[in-house]
Amino acid sequence: MSLTELSYYLRKFLPFGILILLIILILYYLVQLAILSIQPEQKTNISLDPVFGKIKPPILGKTTSSAGLNYTIDTLEGTPITATSSADVYFLPTSPVRFGYREKIYLMAKTLGFDTEVVKHKLEGKEAVFKDENQTLTIDITNFNFTYEYSFENHPDIFEGAQAPDKTISISNAIEFLKTVDRYPAELTQGKTNAILIKYDPALRKIFLTKEELSANMIEIDFYRPDMGSYIVVSPEYYNSQNYVMMVQSSSGYKIVKAQVHFYEKSEAQIGIYPIKTGDAAWQALKTGKGWAIQNPNVLRDVVIKEMFMGYLDPDIYQEYLQPVYVFLGENNFVAYVPAVADEYFIE
Template identity: 50%
Template sequence: MTLTELSYNVRKSFPFVIIFFLVFMILFYSVKLLLLYSGLNQPAQPVYTDTKFGKIKTPVISGSKTSSTTNYILDTIEGQPTTATLSANIYLVPPITTQLNYREKVYLIAKMVGFNTETSKYTLSNRTAVFSDDKQRVNIDVANFNFDYEYSYAKDPLLFTNTQIPSNKDIEEKARDFLKSVGRYPDELSTGKVNIVYHNYNATANTLFVTKNPAQANVVEVDFYRPDIDGFPVVSPEYFTSQNYVIMVFKQSTFKVIKAQVSFFEKSDDQVGVYPLRNGDAAFADLKAGNGYVISGENKPTVTIKKMFLGYHDLDSYQNYLEPVYIFLGENDFVAYVPAVEKDWLEE
């Protein structure tokens, strides 16, 4: 076949190729539209729920304030409120009972934080054992052994001379070892996330200031968080820091714990309900209506929300359930939570 004949045959068949392509595209999009139409006309599948606990209490979020005094503008990547899921697990937090053999454990904790337990005795108020002297104080819950410890570092100015900041690995290791030594390092915290916060202690103001530059720090904090639950992150009552932490001062070959706290409440993995959740539009409407809890941020007349997602609210005091909340993040470190469970299933 000559080039002339080839060119003639190509020109002759070209209209048929165009017609075939157009027919194929018409059929392809006709099928897609048919499938889309049939999907839209199918009845919505019911959301699985197991509301075994009946109505549950609205989560108590300590230290928060109402969201009612602010106008909120949504400016997220999605461009609209997001709904992660229509139902979620609700975990029972078993009630706490005082253990009869608590004396041995509270003395162990006191000894490991620096008390001379041969001479130091505790006072018992309700279910809190308190060790205290002129240098330090520790409060221990005799039911679950949650504790908070503070060293009177303002009375020890030499503590902050010749400090060093070791590697993140060493910092985390020392914090973990400390919690293990006092016998209060829950399994969930051991498998969860950690976050390091750097501080600079100002003796004149007697205040720890957060700094992002380790070179300016003389104090370091390790925050411990639960791991994700059902694929959703766990947020603390203060969001940026955890209620489970160890704060330390490092020297060349030693370190001193100056503050520490574990306020952790074990959830049951056997007693779990499944509750319907409000959608993203309803959650954002609740925020605007003043039914949200502002965790952080300046009191401004208008706040722009940059991110919205679903997570579980961790507890810093005992509550009956571990349940999800919608988290709203905005400019200037604004953070707010809105309960995620449908209102019909929440007690007033």
Template identity: 50%
Template sequence: MTLTELSFYSRKYLPFGILAVLMLFIVFYMFKLLFMLIQPVNTQRAYINPIFDKITVPLLREATPSAGFNYILDTIEGRPVTASESAKVYFMPASTARFGYKEKIYLIAKTLGFDTEIVKYKLNDKDAVLSDLTQKLTVDITNFNFYYQYHFEKNKELFENIAFPSKSQIENKAIDFLKSINRYPEELAQGKINLVFFYYNPETNELSKVNRSQEANVVEVDMYRPDVDGFSTITTSFPNSQNFILMVFKEKEFKILRAQIKFYEKSNEQVGVYPLRTGDVAWEEFKKGRGYILSRTEGEKDITVKTMFTAYLDPEINQKYLQPVYVFLGSGNFVGILPAVDSKYLME
């Protein structure tokens, strides 16, 4: 074959060759696409490690079931929110009476103004109780959680000539007090602090929340457990805390009116990982009455939920687990929660 003939046949059959190659590519990718469509989808399941098997739901001192209300979801997302497929559950070991607890009780009492030479504690189960004419102190001898109440309604002059220092100074006074009685847990110290101002009317014996310090004569220092694994924490007294100090400030002194620490340590070694309900399931379960209401306005039956999120519930009662909950915030100071762990892993 001459070069002229080769050139002629090349030009004649080249388009057919190109077309054949294109057809091969088309057939190849069609079979590849078909294979991808018919093969089973490999969905990666969330890692779980439920080392405690079934866990108890959170123990609540004051809460009512979420049944009997008309709920409307009106959040920014416009639908129930699922924050995560799984989350950690922390074991909270029980405490026992500690050596030297008598000295610790009297240290707390003396710091708060008790004459410990005269006032002695009485033991009621695991609570040591001291009281005199003006104040009362209750201390849990197993963990040194405590509640203190000064009967300030008997001392009207206490609320005259109030002078609040700066925000940081107020916080430091509260922190210094807890450090002085050795009851400022390391984990609590890592959380946020919030100031809430009140006006106390000595004539009516009413304590009312106000928006500005200029309107107040009392301040509460709220202390919160820090975020857990990227989730915020809430308390049963949300948005306040069960760890607080209520104080009045004069020009050169201050007085503690009430104080409470109810903080339970979690174990960082005994930790399970549990599946969570989806946001859709949580919303339906809450509407069916399987959740709990922490706060609401009396008489309201129609509740518009404006915010839904997942958080860890910092308990005010000693219990076995620190666990996540779904939180529902709505109109009329409404606060509702639902255990976030999948119901298959809950003992209700």
């Protein structure tokens, strides 16, 4: 066969050869798809270790049910998103009454300006209360959580000469104060801080939030736990922490007018792994009143949810577990929480 003839037959039969090859490849992939379609679906194994058995859902104090509102989701995803299949739940052990607590609570009271030679504490259950005509201090004698309030509304003179607070200096002063009263837990040293500028009008006896340092005459420094892995920690009020120091700054120093630490140490040894609600289940729980409306300042009836994610609720009142919640952020500063652990693992 000459080269001319070979070239002729190649040109004649090459398209048929390519077509046959394509048919074979198509048949091969069809057979592979058929095999995959008849194989049983592989189930994803979820690592669980619910060591505490059924647990109580999170406890929140001054909140209202998420029921009675009309919800619409308008997130980037457009649908509820499942955060994860399982998550850690941490045990919060109780603290016994500590030996020598009396010395410590009197040191705390003296630091805050109480004349402890005159003002003595009253024990109300596990709380020691110091009170005079200007201020009140309540201390839990088991863990030294405390709440302090100075009646600055009755003392407008402390705002005479008040300076616009510097955020950096105020954070440093707040940390110094917590160290002085010996209630600056290690986890709070590792978490973020947030400075909130405040303008107090002594004539109106009202507080206003402001973003302008020059118009502020008070500042609140909030302290938070560090993130739990890839999940943030949220407080019972979301926009404010239950661990804070509020002060007035002047040329002569600073005056603490409010302060609180309600912090519960978590166990690093007692950790359970619990299944988490799907995003759809959390969304239904929100709509059916099985969540909490944490913030609804405009008293909205129709709520548009713009963001949904999971975080850990840092409690301000004692409960046995530090556990996750789904967080729903809406327009006009609306915030709602839904317990994230699957319902079948909750005590009814």
